[in-house]
Amino acid sequence: MRVPILTYHAVNIAGNDYASNDHVAFAADLEMLHATGWRIVPLHWIVEQRLGKADRDLRRCVALTCDDGSDFDYHDLDHPQHGRQRSLYNLLLDFRARHGRAAQPDLHLTVFAIADPSARTAMDRACLIGHDWMQEHWWRAAQSSGLVAIENHSWDHNHPCLANPGPAGLVRGDFHDVTTDAKADHEIRQAQDYLAARLAPHRPSLFCYPFGHVNAFLADDWLPRNGEAIGLAAAFGDGAQPATTQSHRWNIPRYICGWHWKSPAELAAILDQAA
Structure with missing residues (x-):
């Protein structure tokens, strides 16, 4: 297993080309992955393989994730500077409408969402557009x-x-400052309970470190002690390597659009290295 995990941020909208807009990049990457023979699979398949709970053929497979959980993930929205933005979810539907279900039968996107409603409101007002586009109704x-x-x-x-x-x-x-049980309970355990209450019977099983900040306390102590008890199977950082059966269970690496690659050619190089 050498699976690149590709990560997008739907709030990254600074223009309407590949380098400045993660929606444009996501749509282009779906087409490129399919055209070059990569199979898109759910992220939890990688975790099941890593934990020895499954034995799928994951050669030339890739998983897709996005971070933060803004409304841009699910709804088409009119950006005040850059116009109508097709959501990541609807881009998946568009891809399926063009190619049919058989083209990518396991097509899937994992959204890592911020739980606290008041924090989402504060972030929207301080860092985004101030339109309350970090909701949970979807x-x-x-x-x-x-x-x-x-x-x-x-x-x-x-x-x-x-x-x-x-x-x-x-x-x-x-997030490196999350170095005690009390801090980890506040940031991770509390989020598990909130998300599970709103998504029942689904309970989150995957955690992603904010900012990609991974520390030894969480990866080597708190999560090994508490992760399974609160329903977590694995955690993800941003190590810019393919996920393998040897990846650290509580720090599985991902590649970040706009950081680890900024063009189709750079993504192609990542995929070539993984293959």
């Missing part, structure tokens, strides 16, 4: 679609726009 419909899974991206991202210090003395803007 989570259940997305989860029920079979094309999307809603997973855990922490309680409040420990975002710098929030009151500092946060609960248990959290230094805002740095």
Whole structure:
């Protein structure tokens, strides 16, 4: 298993070309992956393979994720500077309408969502467009679609726009500061419970570190002690390597659009290296 996990941020809209807009990049990448013979599979398949719970043929497979859980993930929205944006979910539907279900039968996107409603409101006003486009009303419909899974991206991202210090003395803007049981309970356990209550019977089983900030306390101590008990099977960072059966269970690497690749050619190089 050498599976590239590709990550997008639907709030990354600074223009309407590949390099400046993750919606444009996502649509182009779906076509390129299909045209070059890559099979898109659900992220939980990679976890099941890593944990020895499945033995699928995952050669030339790729998984798709997006972070934060904005309304741009699910709804088409009119961006005030850059116009109508087709949601990532609808781009999946568009791809399926063009090519048919048999073309990518396991087509899937994992959305890592921020749980706390007040934090999402604060982030929308401080960092996005201030249109309250970080809601949760679409989570259940997305989860029920079979094309999307809603997973855990922490309680409040420990975002710098929030009151500092946060609960248990959290230094805002740095997820590396989650270094005690109290802080981890606030950021990860609380998010698990909130998401599970809104998505039942689905309960999140995957966690993604905000900012890609992975520390030894979480990856080597708290999550190994508590992850399974709260329903988590694995966690994801941003290590820019393919996921393999040897990947750290609580720090499986991903590639980030706009950081690890900024063009179709750069993504093609990542895929060539993985293959």
